[in-house]
Amino acid sequence: MNLLDGLNDVQRSAVEFLKGPTLIFAGAGSGKTRVLTHKIAYIIEKQFVYPRNILAVTFTNKAARELKERVKKFIGHRAGQVNIGTFHSICARLLRMEIEHIGYDKNFSIYDAADQQALIKSIIRDNNIDLEGVKPNSIKGKISYLKNEMIEPKDFKARKFVPLDRLTEYIYPLYQAALKRVGAVDFDDLLLLPLILFKEHPKILRKYQQIFKYILVDEYQDTNIPQFQLVSMLSDLHKNICVVGDDDQSIYSWRGAKVENILKFDKTFPNCRVFKLEQNYRSTKNILAAASAIVKNNENRAEKTLWADKEKGELITQIEASDEWDESGRMASSILNEIRQNKRNFKDFAILYRTNAQSRILEQVLTRNRIPNVIIGGVRFYERKEIKDILAYFRLLANNRDNVAFQRIINTPTRGIGKVTLDKLIEYANLNDFSYYETLNYVDEMKMSARAKNALTGFRNLIKQFQDIRSTITFEEWANIVIDRLGMRKYFKEDGGEESDQRLANIDELLNSIADYCSKVEEPTLEGYLEEVALITDIDSWDDKKNAVSMMTFHSAKGLEFPVVFLCGMNKGLFPIQRDPEESNEEERRLFYVGLTRAMEKIFLSSAETRNFRGENLRYEISPFMKEIPFELLEKGKTKERVISPSRIRKSSQTFNSSPEPTTKLDKSVSDSVVDAMPGMMVSHKIFGAGKIINVAGFGKNAKLTIMFRDSGKKTIIAKYVKIKS
DNA sequence: AGATAGGGGCGCCAG
DNA sequence: GCCCCTATCT
Secondary structure: OOOOOOOOOOHHHHHHHOOOOOOEEOOOOOOHHHHHHHHHHOOOOOOOOHHHHEEEEEOOOOHHHHHHHHHHHHHHHHHHHHHHEEHHHHHHHHEEEEEEEEHHOOOOOEOHHHHHHHHHHHHHOOOOOOOOOHHHHHHHHHHHHHHOEEEEEEOOOOOOOOOOHHHHHHHHHHOOOOOOHHHOEHHHHHHHHHHHHHHHOEEEEEHHHHHHOOEEEEEEEEEOOHHHHHHHHOOOOOOOOEEEEEEHOEEEHHOOOOOOOHHOOOOOOOEEEEEEEEEEEEHHHHHHHHHHHHOOOOOOOOOOOOEEEEEEEOOOOEEEOOHHHHHHHHHHHHHHHHHHHOOHHHHHEEEEOOOOHHHHHHHHHHHHHOOOOOOOOOOHHHHHHHHHHHHHHHHHOOOOHHHHHHHHHHHOOOOOOOOOHHHEEEEEEEHHHHOOOHHHHHHHOOOOOOOHHHHHHHHHHHHHHHHHHHHHHHHHHHHHHHHHHHHHHHHHHOOOOOOOHHHHHHHHHHHHHHHHHHHHOOOOOOOHHHHHHOOOOHHHOOOOOOOEEEEOOOOOOOOEEEEEEEEEEEEEOOEEEOOOOOOOOOOHHHHHHHOOOOEEEEEEEEEEEEEEEOOOEEEEEOOOHHHHHHHHHHOOOOOOOOOOOEEEEHHHHOOOOOOOOOOOOOOOOOOOOOOOOOOOOOEEEEOOOOOOOOOOOEHHHHHHHEEOOOEEEEEEEEEEHHEEEO
């Protein structure tokens, strides 16, 4: 196949242009993934470089996977050797190999937000810091902000009368030192440490400059300062740096992204060649007209005009609901309508909202109306207590200096080690500069009851035992044994709460994910698994094959497309969201632009007159953004409610009337097929493959199914983890 | 030690 | 509405 086939003129020139800095402005839906795919293949074919000499950076792991798949179609299995990944995953891989040069152990842990917070809390405790009402979480946020701006601990000077500033000035250096002591890096460090490494060791930088002969970066408008520096340093030898992006879609300034990176690219990288992809292949003319009208109202943007070849298409439907239940109900009925009239499938729809909190009511209303739906984001699988607990064991085993992991599990499941015992242990550890785990070898020297000493020694022996068998069996076998012997299942079973079934199912699902990891990686290891898990994003775990309505935030929708898109919560204060009244709404407007341009054929915009905020019902005005859409592109929705009355759902959950509440509690993060499982039905499971249901206990998506799998035999699995065929 | 109930406080968006 | 912290009880 010719690598230039099927491209328009600009796309073709952009693919063919290989030498030197290249900036590709790619409007929404203008085929930038197409260009990136062709370009990678073209570089390999025409320039006779090895696939491993190419570095391609994407925004999510999912995008990386897709890019790899598409390159594979051109150059076959060699595509596997192209370095494709997110900034974070590429940096993590690099650090695994090189981090010892800057004084870290290569078994470093990766700390997520919860771990960071736990570490900050332990610093506050160890140093008897008076918080003056400041929350540890705000300090965490401030530190992260400083890291994104590349302000080092020693360089931050607090404004005198701002308590958060003063506390941060004091805690930031302690925090950074603590990370190093426990052998951990946070998400921001993943980007910063390679920079430090390169600055201190020019030879190592040189090595990577030589490896990465061609560098391509997608979504360049959302890169931050460290990412910019990484890209500049790595491309400094060959200068073959190609960035793709759209300043109108820059939506991450709140976490340090600098739109100037793309706007000033041609100044920063001299002799840069600029291409503009302005033909939109995704949306109808009406949709594009609305989106363009919106984004034109922004001051700070590069001038460009997107145009579409498609037909005019339908008007944008405006839904004005009375409250959020009504809003959800009307969306549900519009979905059913579209399916009836235009023969659409559930998976053709996406509902986008500004805040995750909006998903709760939506999910309830959709599910009651038997509309299959999937929520992307919210409480993530790997952030659930039971999962984090088990992973903390894994982490302590991989890196036994990981004090945060240690604290999490020292008494989970309960083994009689309480606050007093732990305090004594921590004091001893700090006094002698030991890690908490190391301290377990000195229990005899600590002043505590014999019972406490026994419990601590027991814990040490348990961990030791896991350590000892590690080298003798595969990671998968080992993980199974660990989870088994920990007694986590028993612990959560006896917990007895409504959630305990759910927790047990999640533990099984964790084992499935481990099996999955082991089957797709050449050399599965504990460390490798932990790293993969740490860097998973919401979008990554989305099964886009499932026939269900997708629900997610505007931010998560970046890069995706759907035939029909609902943008809900079009209310002042919610979207654009209420924050500093001083600040302009430019980024919120770009977010709106991103939302609108996800749609291929049809858009619904909905608002509600009243909404519940922090428990009270408030009146909301319609979003000022609505007035920015040319009126001739809008029509009022005339949806009649043909769905289960939303008000009835609400009442039944508030009053103690006769209508029985369903006994299943709605699960907050995963919804699945509404088809009720019955014995005899065929199912498929992500890991175990095809099987047949032989027994059903409970109902709905949390029903316990006994399934006979064709290859793996009989297993018990919760309904939501299998796909029901038929 | 550890579970549980009650009260204060307030935020988004995410690797 | 929900999370986190603290007080209180077993």
